[in-house]
Amino acid sequence: MSGHYSSENIGYGTPGHAPSTAPAQQPDQFAFDEASETEIARLLARYPEGRQASAVIPLLYLVQRQMGRQTGSAWVPRVAMDVVAARLGMPPIRVYEVATFYLMFNTRPIGRYHLQVCTTTPCWLRGSDEIVAACRAATGIKGWEENSADGLFTMTEVECLGACANAPILQVNDDFHEDLDGSRTKALLDALRRGEVPKPGSSIGRMCSAPIGGRTTLLGDETASTAPDAPHTA
Numbered sequence: 001m002s003g004h005y006s007s008e009n010i011g012y013g014t015p016g017h018a019p020s021t022a023p024a025q026q027p028d029q030f031a032f033d034e035a036s037e038t039e040i041a042r043l044l045a046r047y048p049e050g051r052q053a054s055a056v057i058p059l060l061y062l063v064q065r066q067m068g069r070q071t072g073s074a075w076v077p078r079v080a081m082d083v084v085a086a087r088l089g090m091p092p093i094r095v096y097e098v099a100t101f102y103l104m105f106n107t108r109p110i111g112r113y114h115l116q117v118c119t120t121t122p123c124w125l126r127g128s129d130e131i132v133a134a135c136r137a138a139t140g141i142k143g144w145e146e147n148s149a150d151g152l153f154t155m156t157e158v159e160c161l162g163a164c165a166n167a168p169i170l171q172v173n174d175d176f177h178e179d180l181d182g183s184r185t186k187a188l189l190d191a192l193r194r195g196e197v198p199k200p201g202s203s204i205g206r207m208c209s210a211p212i213g214g215r216t217t218l219l220g221d222e223t224a225s226t227a228p229d230a231p232h233t234a
């Protein structure tokens with residue numbers, strides 16, 4: 001699933017896999033805004049002089065977040081990779097390599113809501129097909145790594161998100177929505193379409209990864225099990 005870089009595919013491809021925007025979609029310029037600059041100063045202070053290149057991933061995230069704030073589409077344009085390279089004193093090719101390797105970086109414009117559907121075995125066994133179908137029905141998106149006609153949504157198939165205990169999982173932008181089924185997925189997407197911010201986490205209200213049917217252990221008298229031993233007397 002990891003992306004790859006070659007000199008041929010810079011500028012073309014799919015979200016998170018390779019710099020993937022046709023040249024016409026690429027902006028001519030990018031500059032960090034005040035909020036990003038404040039964060040950059042904080043990040044760079046973590047690294048010793050001469051080691052600022054270590055901040056390449058956080059800076060690419062800042063680019064993506066700033067683009068989301070400014071345009072509603074959280075992605076990393078090619079020109080912004082060049083700005084990051086200049087800021088960190090790295091050859092641009094090294095920034096391209098990082099941005100195109102990690103799926104978390106979107107290298108072409110995406111919808112306001114990035115629907116990342118986990119279809120790996122645990123989520124699949126727990127109904128990810130239903131999640132996929134509900135996303136397709138609600139957005140009109142037919143394939144993967146495609147944007148909806150209204151520009152609101154992008155659908156990406158992802159590997160295990162590390163939350164299998166609460167499968168199936170749909171990640172929307174940075175939030176995990178867990179324990180979903182088809183109807184709850186539809187309700188979630190309807191809420192997003194209305195501009196609401198649905199609460200992340202379990203959609204059935206379970207606490208963290210607690211068993212769905214409630215506790216199965218430590219069911220006795222808690223006060224008895226936690227009471228300190230009586231002090232010994234001579």
Ligand code: FES
Nearest residue numbers: 118123161163164
């Ligand atoms: S398989 Fe979906 S979170 Fe692990």
